[in-house]
Amino acid sequence: MASDAKLSHTAAMILQAIDAGFVYGFSVMEMTGLPSGTVYPAMRRLESDNLIRSQWEKQSIADAEQRPARKYYKLTATGRSTLEASRRRYPLLERMIPSEETESK
């Protein structure tokens, strides 16, 4: 998908949440207020469009914390530039989900 591709507001919110450091499905749900039936399929779609990529957490970390290992998501370079375009399209996006960079400014 091209970097200037237009994302829906929901997809842009999920992308913004991941960029803001909410890298697990449930944390994205909590941050955006979207239900699981929206967030997970949207993340699959973003991943298949190469805007985000997923990676399993190391089992040793999960074992140390006595919990199951989770799958976390990260923005790709294409995803980052698409998010930039989406921020211009949806100016309130950053206010709704401030990213770490924005907060530090």
Next chain:
Amino acid sequence: MKPPFGWVFRVFDQCLLRSASVLVPGEQRSEWQQEWKAELWHVRQACAPTAAVSLKAEEAITAFCLGAFQDALYLRRGSRRKGTRLALMHGSAWHCLFWLAAVLAVSYTIANISAGVIAERHPEHYRVRSNLILIQDAHDTGDWAATIPVERYRSWKRMHQEYFDDLAFYRIQHETLSAGGDSGGVRAVGHGSANLFALLGLSVGSKDAGNSAGNSEPRLIVSYDAWKRDFGSNPHLINSLIRVGERRVRVAGVAPYGAWRLPGEADAWMLEPDSAIAAGAAGYVLAHMTPSVRSEMWNERVYITVHEADGSDEDFWGISFEERTQGPWGIYLFTVMLSFLSLPALTSVAIADYSFSSHQPSWTRNVIRWAFLGGKIIFLLAITYFLSLDLAYFSSTRYSPGASGVQFIFSFFICVFGLRWAVLDQRQRCPVCLRRVTHPARVGLASRTFLAWNGTELMCTGGHTLLHVPGLPTSWFDAPRWVYLDSSWKFLFAE
């Protein structure tokens, strides 16, 4: 401490996830379950951290689990989209070669389980010496009729032979064939001269069997069918004594399946000296010609006049039976040659390759294109061989002239129509990607033929070319033409 009855909700949530996982494509299911179970653990930790059972928290957790169904459905639809991508293969070169390979595999498999085809594919079992003929009374109009009495054969054997190296005799009669103490059954037994199989050049049976000192019994060659049916595939049958009618004979060997191709079917052949063959019904005389007689043959026949001792002349036909022993390969090669010669009569063999533009496909594309045509033809030739044999021996387990005729007909028609299809198919394949062009559209008006072309336009789904087929050939547009599309058209053909 875990809340009482909390396990009921946990089991319920697990059941929801497990039910949803059924919708997930098999290859993704394991990872999908792992992710949702991990997320569920965290959701439960976040929503119901306390010991008390909270219906509000369980409701939120269940709502989370219900979302798994939407996720699973999304993945299922995604796998269907992959299926759609596979469907785009439809009409591609690989798709075509795949189907040809599948037909070849099926016909080859059938050929390997059909007894008749297996026998046909082993010519070493039935191929006989060249220059052999069967002698038949010229007054008998039927082909392959037994017309020569054994007395006449003996008299010919005694005479000096100028045109034949050797002669052999056989006739078929029905007698009881019994082994050991059983009464046996009535079988067709060929009574032949001792040199019958040697003259044919068939290496059947042990030469020592029955000829060793002290063994005065005639030798018996048992057919493969009789060996299986009447002797239970006994591996120790050779050299044993069995009864044919009232006589004791020694089994000298078992003929391979389908080895006997001459007229008259026999379950066994009793080989004995000429003088021991009893007078009776007429039989067949087999002769090996000298090269001088071979040159006299016309239409696989030679006319023979025998001057008898009493001064009279008797006329006979010497009929070659090579067609019975040449095997399927000769028929196949002949029909393939015939098909290639007939093809131009059925369709134009020119592969349309004209272009309006100056663009031409690269030489590698041309090589691939011709290799694809070559591949199709190779597959077709192999399919022709096996499928024609399968059809010829569909209802026949052994050689017969009828089966040979059926093989000839099917081999010719499969090959000629297969080649016709290969050429027509090639003409409708995009020179760039080898997909079949589709979506035919009428272009122009017939009434404006001399002002602009009219006909059918077909399109490569890959967006490489258009094929223009003129509706009415004219001097300036008489053959289909390829129009190459440049990259500016690509956005219309996104896959």
